Amino acid sequence: MPDPRTVFFVSDRTGITAEMLGNSLLSQFEDFKFQRVTMPYVDTPEKIESVLRRIDDVATREGRRPLVFSSIVEESMSAQLGHANALVLDLFQVFIAPLESELNAKSSHAAGRSHGIANSHEYFSRIEAVNFALAHDDGASTRDLAKAQIILVGVSRCGKTPTTLYLALQFGIRAANFPLTPDDFADKTLPASVLPHRDRLVGLTINPERLKQIRGERRPGSKYATLENCDYEVREAEQMMQRESITVLDTTTKSIEEIATTLLHRAGLQRHAY
Amino acid sequence: MPDPRTVFFVSDRTGITAEMLGNSLLSQFEDFKFQRVTMPYVDTPEKIESVLRRIDDVATREGRRPLVFSSIVEESMSAQLGHANALVLDLFQVFIAPLESELNAKSSHAAGRSHGIANSHEYFSRIEAVNFALAHDDGASTRDLAKAQIILVGVSRCGKTPTTLYLALQFGIRAANFPLTPDDFADKTLPASVLPHRDRLVGLTINPERLKQIRGERRPGSKYATLENCDYEVREAEQMMQRESITVLDTTTKSIEEIATTLLHRAGLQRHAY
Numbered sequence: 068m069p070d071p072r073t074v075f076f077v078s079d080r081t082g083i084t085a086e087m088l089g090n091s092l093l094s095q096f097e098d099f100k101f102q103r104v105t106m107p108y109v110d111t112p113e114k115i116e117s118v119l120r121r122i123d124d125v126a127t128r129e130g131r132r133p134l135v136f137s138s139i140v141e142e143s144m145s146a147q148l149g150h151a152n153a154l155v156l157d158l159f160q161v162f163i164a165p166l167e168s169e170l171n172a173k174s175s176h177a178a179g180r181s182h183g184i185a186n187s188h189e190y191f192s193r194i195e196a197v198n199f200a201l202a203h204d205d206g207a208s209t210r211d212l213a214k215a216q217i218i219l220v221g222v223s224r225c226g227k228t229p230t231t232l233y234l235a236l237q238f239g240i241r242a243a244n245f246p247l248t249p250d251d252f253a254d255k256t257l258p259a260s261v262l263p264h265r266d267r268l269v270g271l272t273i274n275p276e277r278l279k280q281i282r283g284e285r286r287p288g289s290k291y292a293t294l295e296n297c298d299y300e301v302r303e304a305e306q307m308m309q310r311e312s313i314t315v316l317d318t319t320t321k322s323i324e325e326i327a328t329t330l331l332h333r334a335g336l337q338r339h340a341y
Numbered sequence: 342m343p344d345p346r347t348v349f350f351v352s353d354r355t356g357i358t359a360e361m362l363g364n365s366l367l368s369q370f371e372d373f374k375f376q377r378v379t380m381p382y383v384d385t386p387e388k389i390e391s392v393l394r395r396i397d398d399v400a401t402r403e404g405r406r407p408l409v410f411s412s413i414v415e416e417s418m419s420a421q422l423g424h425a426n427a428l429v430l431d432l433f434q435v436f437i438a439p440l441e442s443e444l445n446a447k448s449s450h451a452a453g454r455s456h457g458i459a460n461s462h463e464y465f466s467r468i469e470a471v472n473f474a475l476a477h478d479d480g481a482s483t484r485d486l487a488k489a490q491i492i493l494v495g496v497s498r499c500g501k502t503p504t505t506l507y508l509a510l511q512f513g514i515r516a517a518n519f520p521l522t523p524d525d526f527a528d529k530t531l532p533a534s535v536l537p538h539r540d541r542l543v544g545l546t547i548n549p550e551r552l553k554q555i556r557g558e559r560r561p562g563s564k565y566a567t568l569e570n571c572d573y574e575v576r577e578a579e580q581m582m583q584r585e586s587i588t589v590l591d592t593t594t595k596s597i598e599e600i601a602t603t604l605l606h607r608a609g610l611q612r613h614a615y
Contacts, residue, residue: 081598083602083614087358088432090614090615091412105611107603108602108606132443134443138365162362162430166366166369169408172370174369197503201478204475228471229468232506232510236503236511236597323510332379337379338379340357340360340364341596
């Protein structure tokens with residue numbers, strides 16, 4: 068395998084969008100290794116100049132051009148960065164011209180509109196969603212449960228908490244989650260506090276082998292983590308979801324992003340990625 | 342103001358990257374209103390066909406072309422979507438050719454490498470970071486604090502918790518946070534449990550007026566939320582941070598993304614946006 072190739076993510080703001088798109092593109096080249104460097108808040112000609120020097124140094128040292136994914140709103144600074152001894156792909160400039168032409172309007176070319184708190188009402192409601200997720204994690208509170216847009220149920224460690232937090236942070240969705248426990252299985256009924264909200268219930272499930280692995284990391288050697296117990300809990304939970312006609316999503320091979328996207332898509336909830 | 346223009350985000354996977362870049366571009370056109378529709382998991386020619394029909398319906402109904410931000414890895418399906426009666430901007434195809442040429446390699450053109458759990462070790466450590474953030478939220482636990490990559494301190498409601506969770510979910514960074522309370526101010530000392538880790542401490546602060554507003558939403562009419570008390574706590578906290586030579590970041594006008602990016606940048610922690 069050749070040496071890793073250096074990749075720069077250069078942005079006048081956080082660089083998160085540049086990194087996401089860049090990583091998504093790089094993941095298409097499986098046989099390569101990449102060494103990533105993120106450079107956020109590059110928002111003056113002087114900072115661009117210093118980035119140019121750094122890129123050129125790497126190009127000289129490695130004997131080949133680095134890759135640069137950039138997101139620079141200001142045209143002249145983007146052009147300045149284009150002089151780097153690198154393959155420079157500006158995610159912003161390439162799309163702004165066709166948009167200007169289609170909308171028949173000039174863009175404001177002002178940095179920092181994305182990932183900021185320009186819309187403070189929207190931002191505040193997103194932070195409220197995070198507080199809501201924390202207050203309603205793992206059945207901690209049943210207060211204001213009527214305000215939940217979605218309520219996840221499932222056995223311990225099937226992915227409820229990270230999904231709930233991701234829904235709040237990334238999409239501003241108010242999500243709660245409730246564990247399904249052996250007590251619920253003995254009663255053959257859902258936790259009483261979620262019953263009035265069944266229209267917003269979604270079940271998460273997981274492969275028992277995978278669950279055993281996850282629980283084992285957390286409580287090695289416990290009965291909780293045995294395959295026998297995981298098998299039992301997952302089977303009971305799935306039967307309960309079926310009995311109660313709750314939609315079920317298997318999280319075994321899904322990332323938080325995939326779980327969250329699938330949940331919102333199925334629930335018909337429009338989202339806004341921040 | 343004209344009617345909102347319809348914007349589609351079409352992806353063979355979650356669509357999160359397409360939405361982020363699309364929203365970032367659209368935020369440059371301040372005088373326009375947009376109606377957003379996200380269509381994830383469009384990964385067969387039949388699904389593309391159904392999306393095409395929906396886009397064409399909207400074009401006919403609104404009497405103008407919608408905007409489409411797409412991220413479709415498979416070339417023929419991307420070309421198929423290009424036939425829509427819309428301005429179609431494919432975030433993926435436009436960059437893959439120059440990358441193939443630069444790397445002198447064909448891309449795998451396989452969907453689903455991003456936002457998935459292809460690298461399960463990395464994914465697991467990211468979920469562990471979320472568990473760590475929850476376990477170490479608001480000083481809840483001092484166990485394993487040595488494993489924290491960053492420890493935030495600051496007064497109640499200055500933004501510690503959402504930032505900690507974001508660092509974990511988006512970047513896989515293990516972050517803890519500790520409140521600074523009137524008890525600490527009376528003692529004129531940092532909480533004892535964070536003292537051994539001062540190299541990883543970062544202080545968050547906030548404008549007292551803004552803090553009053555945030556606390557007031559939470560506990561209206563409380564002493565906790567008075568301007569006088571907010572003033573006092575912020576002043577004491579800032580003095581303590583100065584005395585202890587802790588870097589301070591003002592969160593008043595910053596989003597979670599901006600706070601997280603700035604913290605990592607200052608701490609010199611390399612990140613990986615998922």
